[in-house]
Each structure stands twice: as C-alpha cells, then as structure tokens.
Amino acid sequence: MLQLIANAKNNPKKVAIVDQGKEYTYQDLSNSSNAVASMLLGDKSDLNESPVAFMVSPGFDYVATQWGIWRAGGIAVPLCITYPLPSLQYVIEDTQASIIVVGEEYQNILNEYQKDPKFKFFNVSDSKQFSRSFTLPEISKDRPAMILYTSGTTSLPKGVLTTHANIESQISTLVKAWEWSSDDYILEILPLHHVHGIINVLCCALWSGATVEFLNQFSAKEVFKIFLKGKLNVFMAVPTIYFKLISEWEKLSEEEQKELHQAMSNFRLMISGSAALPVSVMEKWKEISGHYLLERYGMTEIGMAVSNPYHGERRAGHIGQPLPGVLLRTVDEEGQPVNAGDPGEIQIKGPSVFKEYWGKPEATAKSFTEDGWFKTGDIAVLEDNYYRILGRDSIDIIKSGGYKISALEIEEVLRKHTEIKDCGVVGIPDEEWGELVVAALVADKEFDTKELNSWIRERMPSYKTPRKYIFIPDLPRNVMGKVTKNELKKLF
Structure with a gap:
C-alpha cells in the first residue's frame, strides 16, 4: 500500500479532516477512499494507469476521491472548480481521461460528458453504496500518480506527470524539513489543482497524522475567526492572501488586534510561497503576528526545492537553501556553472523531479539537459549562502497571486474578440499580486473594458483576466516585427 495511505492506519480514530464543521477520522478517510476505488474499478482488478479527471470541492470528498483513484491504480487529474468549460475540456481532452468523477x-x-458513452461518469456521492471485499491492486511507487497543469512559455498549458515515488519524495522531504507531526493542525485555503495546496498542505499533513480544516471560500474575516479558536498551529498561503489579511487586520479595533496577535503567536510555523513575497508584507506580518514568514521555492515539476530554514535565519527577499536530497546548480546561457554572486538559471536534480510532460516528449526533452538536470527557467543569485530569485528567463510568464500565467495564452483569446485588431499582455509590479496582468489593445475605437472582462471570463479562468487596459495605435516592435514587451511595460 502507498505510504501516504498506509500511514492512515497508524491512528484511525484521529481527526484527519474538518469540513464545514464536521469531523472525519483517518478511518473514515480510509473507508471512503476504498469505496471510491471500488466504484471506479467495477468488475476490473486494476485501472492500469488510466487518467481519472475529478471535479470535487475541497474537503473530505476531494481527499477520498484522490486517494480512491490512487488505490484503484489510476492517475489523478484534479480539475479546477472555478475554470470555465473550455479550460476543463482542454485538460480532459489532453489527458484523454475516459473516467470522470x-x-x-x-x-x-x-x-455533455455524462451523455457521451465514451466516458464513464461518476458522482462521488454514489460511492457510498459501494463496498469491496477483495484486495485492491498493489501499487508500485514507480507508477504514474498525478497530472497537474502548468503554463509554460508556450500558449498552451502542459500536463506535469509525477509518479508515486516523486510525490512521496516531495512529501517526506518537507515533513522532515518543516518538522511536521501528528500534533499539527492546518487550514487549507489553497486551490487543490496546484502543488502548493495538494502537496505542501494536504499531503504533508495527512502523511504526518495531522488535522486539515477546509475553508472553501476565502474570507479574511473567516480566517481570523478560525485563528481565534486556538486549534491551528501551522498556516500556509500565497503573498496575495497575506496582503488581504493585513488589510483586514488594519480595520480591527486595538483590542481585537491584540487578541489576534496572541492567537497567532502560538502558531509554530507560517509559510509563504508560489510568488515572491514583498519585504514590506513580510515585515508587516511579523509586526502583527510575531512570525517571520518562512519563504520557499518550488514549481509543479519539482515540488519544493529550496527553503529558508525552520531553525535559523529567514532572510527577507530570499528563498533559502536547497532542501535535503535536492541537487541545485545555477548556470549561464551556455550551461556552465556560475560563481556565487553571479546570476544563473536554477537547474534541479533529485527524486522529487517529475517524470515527463504528458504526451509531449519533445517538450520533456527540451526541459532537461543531456546529463539529466531540469531547467527551471528561473534566474537566481547566491548571496551569502542564500538564493535570491531575480526573475524569469522569459518575459511572457507573469506571476500573479501565486499563479504562473502565460501572456501568450491571454493574447490568443483577446485576439478572438471582434473589436480587437491586436494586443500585447505583460505583467507589471504590484505589491498585492506580485505582478498585475495588464493588456495593451489595438482597436479602431475604444470600448467598454468591463464588458470585455465578462467576455474573457467565459473563455478563461478569472485570475488570467487583465486588471488594466490601455488603447494604443500600434504595438512597439523590433526590426524583426516582434513585440518589444519591455517597451510595452513602460506604457503602463
């Protein structure tokens, strides 16, 4: 049995999940995931690495479904619950998932998939009527486990395939580095189609026998209410969330602020990731919570690779040192290692690194060096034994609110609008979001961009919608006809 699931047997009566006020034990989770596996298998003995797409709200049913897919021998493909249909269709069709939960x-x-006979379509609630008396398949660690989608430098997202061994390495590394234990209690507020929410929060907690409380709809007020209950001792979020919490804290009375400060001072660990944390936010959070946030670095393809220390100095603006078991080097454009103090691309090796981009052997090959190092595309510099990220090697990747967003993908959608002749999308610095998605539009006449945003959100996830627009006669270009995006940024 997979280690994550086997660990649930260590303390079956312990509360694993709190979902909408209801408590579920590790035994409940084991039983329900067994039922989901039985439902998916039917008369089969093994799903034999079939991709299973699932669209389930964060909470107990999500975890039972994820574990059930793994226990049945399938590959878990979590769908984002806020994506519009075209984005969901892309993932389902790209993975060729024929099973949907x-x-x-x-x-x-x-x-439409429920009506299509080519698909096996299940409602997770139907699993309650299933039981299985015979043994579920034995799953080896080298089998594929999960496909998560991330936007690269091209306009279409790529599916990142990880094995059970990759996932176990990602989890066990963090459990050791951040000293997880069964006494921990964490709040899950992060999206569960990203590695941050799935691995760093959910899987690390459940591996350790800890408790995860779900808050499906983010609200700064609700987060503070949960803080005041005194159960939480670990918290993880993206910089945008910390910015919103600080804004809410500033509205409180002095007495309420003191009460919250006392509650937060009892936490053992608070972490920020998925985007660069502004130093001003880190310092303000230290003032109101008593905690200097632990900043770390990772990506879908590698899990977490670098972290500020759990014990020792956490340096603002820096991501820290490589985690145990992670090999890291920084290289120049010719692939030669650079000296400390010189910028270079981060390259990673180790058991946490993903297997391949799903169905894209050429993209996979291009992402690795001949000697097996994964090329992250992130530029960093080593300063006094701490790494600091300088930025992406491609200006077409925008980091906003914890997401990596492809400008090219947004441009392709915008160009389909009847009023838009051409466009350019860039990211501009923003304290709350890290970077703000903005767009320059070339059109015969200016028009209502609020209506444009409504139009975009029918075709793309809302976090990719530009926050600012300008209308210009033409896009700045070089002699080769390519848009010069650094010049475009200056217009904002």
Missing part, C-alpha cells in the same frame, strides 16, 4: 454541484457543468 464529479461532486453534485459540478454535474451540470460537465453534463
């Missing part, structure tokens, strides 16, 4: 509230969104 949904929560009740998402059944209508994927209704």
